[in-house]
Amino acid sequence: MSSSINYSEKIPNNVNLSEDRTLQRALEQWQPNYLQWWQDVGPEGSQNFDVYLRTAVSVDPQGWAQFDYVKMPDYRWGIFLNPGDAERKIHFGDHLGEKAWQDVPGEYRANLRRIIVTQGDTEPASVEQQRHLGLTAPSQYDLRNLFQVNVEEGRHLWAMVYLLHKYFGRDGREEGEALLERRSGQADNPRILEAFNEPTPDWLSFFMFTYFTDRDGKFQLSALAESAFDPLARTTKFMLTEEAHHMFVGESGISRIIQRTCQVMNELKTDDPKKLREAGVIDLPTMQRYLNFHFSVTIDLFGADESSNAALFYSSGLKGRFDEGKRNDDHQLKGQTYRVLQARDGQLVERDVPMLNALNEVLRDDYIKDSVGGVERWNKVIEKAGIPFRLKVPHKAFHRNIGGLAGLKVSPEGRVVSEAEWNAKVGEWLPTDEDRAFVGSLMGRVVEPGKFANWISPPAMGINRQPVNFEYVRFG
Template sequence: VEQQRILGNTAPSIYDLRNLFQVNVEEGRHLWAMVYLLHAYFGREGREEAEQLLKRNSGDLDAPRILGAFNEATTDWLQFFMFTYFTDRDGKYQLGTLKESAFDPLARTCQFMLKEEAHHMFVGVTGVQRTVERTAELMAEHQTRDILAYGGIPLDIIQKYLNFQYSVSLDLFGSEQSTNAGNYYTAGLKGRWMEPRRRDDHVLIGATREMSYVEDGELRTRTVPLLNALNLDLRDEYAADCAAGVKRWNQVLEAAGVTERLILPHEGFNRKVGVYAGHHVSPTGEVLDEATWAARVADWLPGDADRAAVASLMVPEYEYGKFAGWIAPPRTGINDQPVEFDYVHLLEEGLA
């Protein structure tokens, strides 16, 4: 909510404004749900921790949010759509492990929160898809990749935003090897994604898996205990799910006759947490030295000029049924209502 609070000023449509409000309301309710559990079941320590939640603020220099992705500025609606696709999808997978918890109040709460996360991810996948659709239309119409002058977001900038949000969302899964994650699992505080569908003994004694890492400037793999690699197990499930959305966006490009494609960057790209932290890995998985990374990073991550270019297109459109020029309208409205439905009632200028 803190990150997205200014987006109403530049909403591309009333339809999108309504979706933003629902996301914010539900995110606020998620905070309430977690604070309720702390107050109801954890005594004084729970109350003190709940108070600390209110003292931390996104991007605050003295008391920032604990997780890095929640301190990044949501500068525009493309960033918002990428956030709701990639970062809320992390929420889906974290909640999916906690709904398996033996602590029943937590399990039941997370099961309910998952239903609301589904809407947030819908906003993300369709928001990016509609942006890509409009970009493809303008590329085909003007026979150029540089569509900024025609009111569209160039595909290379969309790719940079994708690279950024995917990489900071991967960091939310924590270190690939984690004793804490193994202890939580063993104690029954959390499970794995789709735990009932797993065909192992759910104890994981002796179970192993492969893990990639960087050594001597090369990507290598080693075998690690699965019990200590549960964060990596969850991250792999997440990455496969993210790839499905990118495939959907690429189908839009293909249908429009555009030859370029969006990609998910390598898992080691732009990482600040885990085995890739401190290393430079390109989106295609090439380990780079500091100088090469510095020379090429502007091609892969959005810079100030890219964000300023996108911001220049963020002109609000508040007429019912109308949409800003950089995004395509949705196929259908919300709750079987028409796209031009008055989802949000705006006060006339001058009224309090």
């Protein structure tokens, strides 16, 4: 298995695709449908732009990507797996110590397929959610970052479809077709997970989505990178290299919005949201409401806090924990417990449940710790501007729709509230229609190199050592 990628093929790959004629033919039949999907619901009106994109040229961590102008429909999507280790052993679950699987064991076939399809479905969904954003980009720099995220989500779909085609026969091919047929937010054929049916109508939502929801991707992919099914582990490890950029786009995007807002607050010597909105920037309380929404929708993606599926996936070696190899326990977890929250008599109480059944909650808690880190970095920007306001991650029981906390009315601080109090305060806690309309009203397209919309600061540096005012997109 080489780390370099063969770009002379119709489907670039480092998996010796040309040696498996049947698979190659099947994927070459899937390819036109994929391109049709991209044309139909990919980035709107962008087919002829030359975009300064990075393309993977190798799976070696050093020098794995090159930058050049590419038309997005010509982007070299393909199939790239991290190099394999013939000696790799399964390092958790009931098969601990056995050799990693190069093929799918019959008894785990249905579960593995479901895991791969669910992960695969999120990738095209986010492209669909972000379809119209290019029309309101705040700068060329941001437009290029959006397009980079889009083509990489497209490649992550390829990564999952390869596994389905290669290891799951006819079922896998049918699932591969279905991945191109579902549509984000469509009533009769929606995407599998709820967060991927939410609209992403504006750039504040996009940055929150790439910060919070792509971070869910990081944790899910990291858990799959531990899998006993070696091809899945190697595929997701390489996907993680690309995922890092998506989170950077979100974190730095929000950071730049905050910076600009704080600048205007200091110029006008006001924290009055009305005055700040009149000055054309996004007030901090509105950003807090968007944060509350995106965080709560994303933590639902980890699934129910108690799940027999999670136990099964772990014990059978399909999906590990985040950083499984760095944990100091027996990696089988039988007889261990973990605390989960539940509502009892109008109060939140903790109780111990078998850890194997609480693995979704373990992953969610790891995710929450990681999310808080970036929010603290945003607070540093506000602090530096001398403004006494802090963004906070809401309580994990706030606005939940999945698991034991679903539908419970809880304030962002974690207090169980009555229906009446929720209805009275929800407009302070979650984005209102007015908030969304206001943010939407700021979204006008800025495409002159080096120019930025009024509501966001320029980045500190450009992409790939280019200047900030570089021509990142050439409009054909």
